[in-house]
Amino acid sequence: MSDERDMTGSGQGGTNAMWGGRFAAGPSAIMREINASIPFDKALWRQDIAASKAHVAMLGAQGIVAPEDAQAISAGLDTVAAEYERDGVPEDWDREDIHMTTEARLAELIGPVAGRLHTARSRNDQVATDFRLWVRDAAQQLDEGLAALQRALVRRAGEHADSIMPGFTHLQTAQPVTLGHHLMAYYEMFRRDRARLADAQARMNECPLGSAALAGTGFPIDREATARALGFDRPTANSLDAVSDRDFALDFLWCCSATALHLSRLAEELILWASQPFGFIRLPDSLSTGSSIMPQKKNPDAAELVRGHSGRVIGSLTSLMITMKGLPLAYSKDMQDDKPPVFEAASLMALSVAAMTGMIADATFNTGRMRAAAELGYATATDLADWLVRQAGIPFREAHHIIGAAVKLAESRGVALDQLPPEDLKAIDARIDESVYAALSVDASVAARASFGGTAPDRVREAVAAARAVLGMEE
Numbered sequence: 001m002s003d004e005r006d007m008t009g010s011g012q013g014g015t016n017a018m019w020g021g022r023f024a025a026g027p028s029a030i031m032r033e034i035n036a037s038i039p040f041d042k043a044l045w046r047q048d049i050a051a052s053k054a055h056v057a058m059l060g061a062q063g064i065v066a067p068e069d070a071q072a073i074s075a076g077l078d079t080v081a082a083e084y085e086r087d088g089v090p091e092d093w094d095r096e097d098i099h100m101t102t103e104a105r106l107a108e109l110i111g112p113v114a115g116r117l118h119t120a121r122s123r124n125d126q127v128a129t130d131f132r133l134w135v136r137d138a139a140q141q142l143d144e145g146l147a148a149l150q151r152a153l154v155r156r157a158g159e160h161a162d163s164i165m166p167g168f169t170h171l172q173t174a175q176p177v178t179l180g181h182h183l184m185a186y187y188e189m190f191r192r193d194r195a196r197l198a199d200a201q202a203r204m205n206e207c208p209l210g211s212a213a214l215a216g217t218g219f220p221i222d223r224e225a226t227a228r229a230l231g232f233d234r235p236t237a238n239s240l241d242a243v244s245d246r247d248f249a250l251d252f253l254w255c256c257s258a259t260a261l262h263l264s265r266l267a268e269e270l271i272l273w274a275s276q277p278f279g280f281i282r283l284p285d286s287l288s289t290g291s292s293i294m295p296q297k298k299n300p301d302a303a304e305l306v307r308g309h310s311g312r313v314i315g316s317l318t319s320l321m322i323t324m325k326g327l328p329l330a331y332s333k334d335m336q337d338d339k340p341p342v343f344e345a346a347s348l349m350a351l352s353v354a355a356m357t358g359m360i361a362d363a364t365f366n367t368g369r370m371r372a373a374a375e376l377g378y379a380t381a382t383d384l385a386d387w388l389v390r391q392a393g394i395p396f397r398e399a400h401h402i403i404g405a406a407v408k409l410a411e412s413r414g415v416a417l418d419q420l421p422p423e424d425l426k427a428i429d430a431r432i433d434e435s436v437y438a439a440l441s442v443d444a445s446v447a448a449r450a451s452f453g454g455t456a457p458d459r460v461r462e463a464v465a466a467a468r469a470v471l472g473m474e475e
């Protein structure tokens with residue numbers, strides 16, 4: 001449609017000598033284009049119809065509109081909805097947005113009585129209501145997606161409660177952990193994300209409809225009735241706030257951003273683990289791509305895009321925060337720009353969560369390779385120090401120093417700690433005896449870490465069982 005834009009200023013009607021000639025034709029075309037939100041807010045059509053039906057039913061019940069008019073309007077709205085469902089929403093910039101598009105079509109269908117629909121409301125409370133309804137659904141869908149991702153994580157964690165891998169700090173091998181424990185760490189992140197969403201969902205569930213343009217209305221409306229009809233907990237308490245508040249969208253974007261951040265960390269790990277030097281996992285073919293030039297390659301594109309999308313999602317939060325910053329009460333047209341970032345974030349999140357769920361569900365874990373990596377890198381050095389503390393009563397700091405010498409020796413010979421002969425260990429500290437070898441295996445190391453929340457396989461199994469109960473997964 002942008003080819004309709006007229007920048008030539010063919011000179012019709014410009015009165016200002018300085019710029020009128022050039023802009024007389026231009027600005028109205030530009031105005032139509034900059035003003036039109038229909039290209040994106042048509043996504044709100046279901047919410048717009050639902051809110052209008054709730055509103056007109058209330059107008060009828062309150063005697064503000066005659067019952068037969070309310071009936072005709074409601075039936076007409078059903079027809080418009082059926083048309084949208086079948087043919088899509090027409091994009092006419094002169095009808096600006098979804099609200100005017102629907103009302104104009106209603107008038108074409110049922111005549112001037114359509115004009116009664118807009119009694120006691122404004123597009124300001126209308127858009128605030130529609131958008132809340134939309135965000136409420138999007139939050140619910142995101143929550144369902146996250147529950148599916150959690151189920152995939154819990155299932156895989158249960159399979160791998162005993163599988164040993166290196167645990168890292170600074171991406172340096174630190175201590176052996178179990179793969180199940182590692183996966184359950186992400187279960188916990190998504191559990192918090194869902195709690196944040198639930199909190200946002202509860203807070204946003206108030207109905208702005210009836211706030212009208214900004215000050216409320218003189219008509220005897222029933223805001224409780226419209227709130228109830230649309231599934232809101234209550235009407236919003238302050239009309240000025242209600243038409244200009246977009247916290248509900250910001251809350252949603254913050255929830256998306258926190259989740260995107262978690263997804264990007266998991267994506268990064270999958271990408272690392274799928275690389276040849278790690279070789280910890282094989283990602284499913286269905287979520288990978290090949291290279292057009294290097295036939296041996298299988299690229300973790302889905303994981304990379306999940307990691308990449310997080311930037312756009314976090315950008316959408318920043319975008320709306322900056323749009324809202326400094327706006328005086330009540331509605332300003334800036335707020336029309338609230339929708340694109342929210343729509344984009346919601347669809348990126350749906351894709352990212354689905355892709356991650358598929359990757360977790362169908363990844364092949366190379367447990368032999370993970371275990372071998374855990375056995376390298378002196379991951380059980382802390383166990384050796386703990387052994388000295390427990391068996392020989394040595395203070396931990398001193399034990400740490402002694403084991404440092406053992407690691408140095410093993411490193412100089414290019415062997416693992418448990419490959420150092422007993423005499424060499426005794427030479428480092430006379431209190432070390434052969435029973436230390438039992439503490440040096442990676443299995444002994446993870447089994448020992450049975451503190452609550454620790455990596456011991458039994459603890460992981462408990463955590464998996466608790467999560468299964470929370471998620472309602474059958475055994």
Ligand code: ARG
Binds near residue numbers: 037124331333336337
């Ligand atoms: N399309 C507008 C938006 O999304 C609807 C509200 C218009 N209100 C107004 N006073 N012009 O914000």
